[in-house]
Amino acid sequence: MSTPAADLEAAYRATLRWYPRGWRVDNEDAVVGTLLDVADAEQRTRPQAAELLNLAVCGLLRRIDPVLPARAREVTSVIAFACGAALSLTVLLVSYLGPLARQLVPPWWVGPSDPAGALPYALWLIAFVFAVAGHRRTARWTMVAVLASVAALVVVRTTTQATYSLPSWVALAFMFSLAVMALIASPLAWRGARGVASIAALAFAVFAGGAAVAGGFSGRYHHERWVFETVLSPSNVGIALVFALATVGILAALRLRVAAAGLAAATLPWALLWFAGYFAEDAAGSLVSAAVLAGLTIVAASAVALWAWLRRNGIAVPRHLARMVSAPAVWTAPILIAIMVWGTRTANATWTALPYWNAVVSVACYGLPIAVLTATVVTAWESSRMRRYASTDHPAPATAYLAQLARRVWPTLAASIAGYVVTLTLLIQNSGVPQAGAPNLLVPAASLAVLLSAFAFGALLGRLSHTAIAVPTALVASYFWFAFPSAQGSSNPAWLNLTGFGLPQSSFDFSFVPATGALLAPILISAAVVATLALVLFLRRAVVGYAAGAVLVTAAMLVGNVLVAGIGQAPYAPRSVAELVCSGDATAVCLWPEQDAADGARIRDAVGEARLQASKNGLTLPDRVEASSSVFTAHWNADVSYLTSLPGTGASTQLIKTAYATGVLESMSCVDAPQTADDAWQALRAQYALTMLVGAGTTALLQNSTPLFTPNNSELTSLTAVRQALDVGSIDNARRIVRSWRSETKRLCDPRPAV
Amino acid sequence: MADSEMREPTFFVLAALADRRKHGYALITDAEQLSEGRVHLKVGTLYAALDRLKQQGLVTGAGEEVVDGRLRRYYELTDDGASALRDEVARMQANAEQALSRLRLRPAPMAAHA
Numbered sequence: 001m002s003t004p005a006a007d008l009e010a011a012y013r014a015t016l017r018w019y020p021r022g023w024r025v026d027n028e029d030a031v032v033g034t035l036l037d038v039a040d041a042e043q044r045t046r047p048q049a050a051e052l053l054n055l056a057v058c059g060l061l062r063r064i065d066p067v068l069p070a071r072a073r074e075v076t077s078v079i080a081f082a083c084g085a086a087l088s089l090t091v092l093l094v095s096y097l098g099p100l101a102r103q104l105v106p107p108w109w110v111g112p113s114d115p116a117g118a119l120p121y122a123l124w125l126i127a128f129v130f131a132v133a134g135h136r137r138t139a140r141w142t143m144v145a146v147l148a149s150v151a152a153l154v155v156v157r158t159t160t161q162a163t164y165s166l167p168s169w170v171a172l173a174f175m176f177s178l179a180v181m182a183l184i185a186s187p188l189a190w191r192g193a194r195g196v197a198s199i200a201a202l203a204f205a206v207f208a209g210g211a212a213v214a215g216g217f218s219g220r221y222h223h224e225r226w227v228f229e230t231v232l233s234p235s236n237v238g239i240a241l242v243f244a245l246a247t248v249g250i251l252a253a254l255r256l257r258v259a260a261a262g263l264a265a266a267t268l269p270w271a272l273l274w275f276a277g278y279f280a281e282d283a284a285g286s287l288v289s290a291a292v293l294a295g296l297t298i299v300a301a302s303a304v305a306l307w308a309w310l311r312r313n314g315i316a317v318p319r320h321l322a323r324m325v326s327a328p329a330v331w332t333a334p335i336l337i338a339i340m341v342w343g344t345r346t347a348n349a350t351w352t353a354l355p356y357w358n359a360v361v362s363v364a365c366y367g368l369p370i371a372v373l374t375a376t377v378v379t380a381w382e383s384s385r386m387r388r389y390a391s392t393d394h395p396a397p398a399t400a401y402l403a404q405l406a407r408r409v410w411p412t413l414a415a416s417i418a419g420y421v422v423t424l425t426l427l428i429q430n431s432g433v434p435q436a437g438a439p440n441l442l443v444p445a446a447s448l449a450v451l452l453s454a455f456a457f458g459a460l461l462g463r464l465s466h467t468a469i470a471v472p473t474a475l476v477a478s479y480f481w482f483a484f485p486s487a488q489g490s491s492n493p494a495w496l497n498l499t500g501f502g503l504p505q506s507s508f509d510f511s512f513v514p515a516t517g518a519l520l521a522p523i524l525i526s527a528a529v530v531a532t533l534a535l536v537l538f539l540r541r542a543v544v545g546y547a548a549g550a551v552l553v554t555a556a557m558l559v560g561n562v563l564v565a566g567i568g569q570a571p572y573a574p575r576s577v578a579e580l581v582c583s584g585d586a587t588a589v590c591l592w593p594e595q596d597a598a599d600g601a602r603i604r605d606a607v608g609e610a611r612l613q614a615s616k617n618g619l620t621l622p623d624r625v626e627a628s629s630s631v632f633t634a635h636w637n638a639d640v641s642y643l644t645s646l647p648g649t650g651a652s653t654q655l656i657k658t659a660y661a662t663g664v665l666e667s668m669s670c671v672d673a674p675q676t677a678d679d680a681w682q683a684l685r686a687q688y689a690l691t692m693l694v695g696a697g698t699t700a701l702l703q704n705s706t707p708l709f710t711p712n713n714s715e716l717t718s719l720t721a722v723r724q725a726l727d728v729g730s731i732d733n734a735r736r737i738v739r740s741w742r743s744e745t746k747r748l749c750d751p752r753p754a755v
Numbered sequence: 756m757a758d759s760e761m762r763e764p765t766f767f768v769l770a771a772l773a774d775r776r777k778h779g780y781a782l783i784t785d786a787e788q789l790s791e792g793r794v795h796l797k798v799g800t801l802y803a804a805l806d807r808l809k810q811q812g813l814v815t816g817a818g819e820e821v822v823d824g825r826l827r828r829y830y831e832l833t834d835d836g837a838s839a840l841r842d843e844v845a846r847m848q849a850n851a852e853q854a855l856s857r858l859r860l861r862p863a864p865m866a867a868h869a
Contacts, residue, residue: 027802029826030779030819030826030827030828031779031798031802032825032826033778033779033780033825033826033827033828034778034779034780034783034798034801034802034827035798036825037779037780037825038780038783038798041780041784050797051797051798051799054797054798054799054800055798055799057799058799058800058802058803059799061803062803062806070807186762189762
C-alpha cells in the first residue's frame, strides 16, 4: 500500500526523469534525499508545483549542456535579450509611439495597430530596464510576462476577425522564440549589464538605421508588420544570418568555442524568422528551398563521411581528382546554378514572364547578384593563393598568371552562363515563346560585362592581399554591391545602372523597353575595372597600377555621366507609341504587338462589351483605347482611355474589363495619388462605380484592396462590409458618383497647366 | 567569469560551506540564514550551482551517509573555493569601506528646521 511519503518520493523521482540518465545514476538519490528533507521541514506530503517546474527546467538545461554548455547559454541569452530589447524599442518608436503621425496623414490602406500588440515590446523594454538596473529576478519574471503576453495575443488572433491590426503570426512566433532564448540563462551572467547594454545599443543602431533608411521615421504611419517586412525582411535576415554564421566559423577557428556555440544558438530565432517570412511570401518556394538546403547538407555530410571512411580504410583517392573536386570553383558550380534558378523562382513566384522578349531576358537576370558574389569570392581566393606569381623577385609574366587563374576559375563562369540559360529556358517553357519581336541582346551582354568585372575585381583583391583579407573583403564588397541599390530601391537609378543592378529591372512589362543608355553604364564601368586589372598586371608595380585604375574608373564615371544619358534614368524606358497595333472601326483599341498576337481578339472583345454596357448605362467613353503603363504616361486625357495594369496573357474577360475601368478612371483624374484617406476612399468609390457601369465584376477589384480601412480607420474584413460602406447601390447612383467625380477632378485639374 | 561579480546564490553556497562540510538540505537552510531569509534556494537550482562549482574546482564531494533511508551527500570547499570566497569578500569589503568613508565626509545633519 502506498503511503503519502512514498507517493511524494515517487513524484520527485518521476520529475527527475527530465535529467539525463547518466546524471540520474550519479545524483538522483542525493537530490531526492534533499527534496524529502525540505518537504519534511515544510511539513508537506505533496510536491510544490514551483519546485517540480524548477526541477524540470534544471533537468532540461542539464540535457542541453553537452550541445550548449552553461557558459555558451549565457552568451546566447545576452544576445537574444539585447536584440529583443533593441527591436522592441524600434517597433515601439516606429509603429506605436508615433500616433501623432497617424493623426496627420493616415494612408488609407494601412490601418492602425491595435495597442494590445505593443504589450510584448513594452514588457521587454521594462525587463531590459530592470536587468540593467540589477534587478535580475524582476527582469526574469517580466520576461515570463513577455511570453505570456505573446501567448495571449495568439489567443486573441485566433478568436477575432479583425486580425490585420494585430502583430502577424511570424512576429508572434519570432518574439516567443527570442524570449525563450533570452530566458535559457541569465543575460547578465555574461559580461554583465555593460555587455547587455552595448549589444542592445549596437542592435538598435542596426534596426533603427534600417528603419530610417526605409523611411520609418518619415512621420507617416507604419504598421508594426512594416518593420518585419522591410528591416527584418527575409532577404535582410538571410544576409544577416550568413554574416552571423561566418562569424561563428571565425570564432570557432580562433578556438573561442563558448562564444561560437552561444552565437550559433542565438541565430536560431532569426533562422525561424527568415524561414517563416519566406514561407509566408512563397510557401512552395520556401519548402523547395528547405528541401534543397537539406539535400545539399546531406550531400556534403555524406561526402565528408565517405572521405573519412576512405581514409580509415587506407583507400587513397587519386590526388588530382581530390584537388579538382575540392577546388572552390568546382564545388560551388552546382550550388551556383541551383541558387540562380531557384533565386528567380523566389523573386518571381510564378516562374513566368510576360510573353515579351525583353521581359524574359530581364527576368532571367535575377540570378546575376549571386553569380557576381561567387565570381568575386572564388577569384579572390584563387588569386590570393597564387601569390608566387606576384613575387617581386621573380615575377611571372602577366599572361602566365592570367592563364593559370583562368584554369582555376572557369567553372564559375561556365556555371553562371549555365544558370542564366537554364533560367531562360524554364521561363520560356512556362510562359510560351513570345510571338512577336526579338530579344534585346544588350541585356545579357551587359550582364556578362558585369560578371567579367567581378572576376577582375576578385583577381585584383587576391593579387594584392593575403587570403584572410582578400576573401572577406570580396564578400563584403559584393554584399554592398547589391545591398546599396536594394536599400535605395528604384529611387537611385544612377546607382542601379553603375553597378549593373538594374539589369533584372530593365523591362518587365509590355510598355517598357530596356533603356540603352542605362545599360551602357555598367558596361563602361566593367571595362574600366578590367582595364585596371590589366594595368596592375602589366605595369608590375601594384601602386602605380592601382593609381592608374582609380583614375580610369573615375574617368569612366565622369565620361559616363556626360555621355551616357541613361546613368541617371531608370533602367527601363517607355516603348515607342509607334509600335502600337490599332484596330477596330469606330473604336480604336491599340495594343502592343505581343499582346495583339497572343490575346488581341479577346482584349478587344472585352473592351467592346464594356463600352457597350457603359453606353447602355448612360456613360460615354473616349473612342481611343491605348495600352500603356502608368509609370510614364500622364493619364489625364479626355480623348484617350488607357488600359493600365492589364493582367498577363489569358486573363479573364472580367479582369480585362476591370483593368479598362481603372484606365478610364485614371484618364479622367488628374490627381496622381490620393493625398488623404478621404480622397483615397472617394477614388475607390468612383472606381467601384465605374467598374459597375462597364459591367465588370467588382469582386476582383475589392479583393485586391481588402483589408480596407474607412477614413475613420475602422477595419473592414469582409467584402459585404466593404460594399455596404462604399454605399454605391444602384446603377443610377453609380452614374451620379462617376459624374460628380469627373466634375470634381476637372475642377482640381483646371488650375494645372496642360501637360 | 573573472570579470563579473559572483551571483548571490553562488556566494551564499560558498559562504555556507566556509566553516565545514555540509549536505544539500543544510546548505539550503544555511544560505537562507546567512542571507537573512532573502535567498531561498530551490533544490534544482542548488544542485545546478553545485555541479557548476564542482566543475570550476571550487567545491568537492566530501562523503555520503544514509540517514532514515535517505542519502545525504556532503560537500566541502576546496582551497581554490576558499580563496575565491575570500576574494569576493575582500571586494565587497572594499566597496563597503569606500562607501563608509564617503558617508563620514557627509556634514552632520542640521538641527530640525523651526
